[in-house]
Amino acid sequence: MEYLASIQSLLEEQSAYGYVCESGVYQYGHLPHIAPEAYSVYTFAPLTKEQLSLLKARLGMELPEAYAAFLSEVSNGMHLFHRCLSLYGLQGKLDRRSGVLGPFDLDIPNCYERPRNADEDCFFIGGYSYDVSQLYMRRGGEQVYYCARRDATPLRQWSSFSVMLTEEIQRLRSIHDPRGVLQVERQKTLPI
Secondary structure, three states: OOOHHHHHHHHHHHHOOOEEEEOOEEEEEEOOOOOOOOEEEEEEOOOOHHHHHHHHHHHOOOOOHHHHHHHHHOOOOEEEOOOOEEEOEOOOOOEOOOOEOOOOEOHHHHHHOOOOOOOOOEEEEEEEOOOOOEEEEEOOOOOEEEEEOOEEEEEEEEOOHHHHHHHHHHHHHHOEOOOOOEOOOHHHHOOO
């Protein structure tokens, strides 16, 4: 889990601009210029063994080992740089009236909006808000692939989940100022 140092550094940096924790949702880097309750980074309480088993049963498939470890040991999904990049998790119950949020749900890309050319070994783990492009891993593999929203043809590849997350945190950090304001046109938030 080499990516832990990158996550920790980002969270420490963003904490200087505000930090809130409520019902297992951790928000770092207040962005009042975007919205009164907007934050740059969201993390979520890791999944318990029971929740991870529930997720596997709901999806009807095994999760890639590295991603299951991320969900159960680090965070049940994550939103980075005001959702430029989101890693999906077990959404659970949302209560928008109370402001309790969750990660984007793994059900959606893996069960309901799966690209037609994605074979059964493709497991979608996240995506980019600019154009809803996606990230996936192959079950039993370590590589992470970037693809368009409706086409699983790889447009970019990383050797592991850890390499992808470390590189993407560094890249996205380099195009935002310390307060989380994007310094380039929005299309540049994509990894290609």
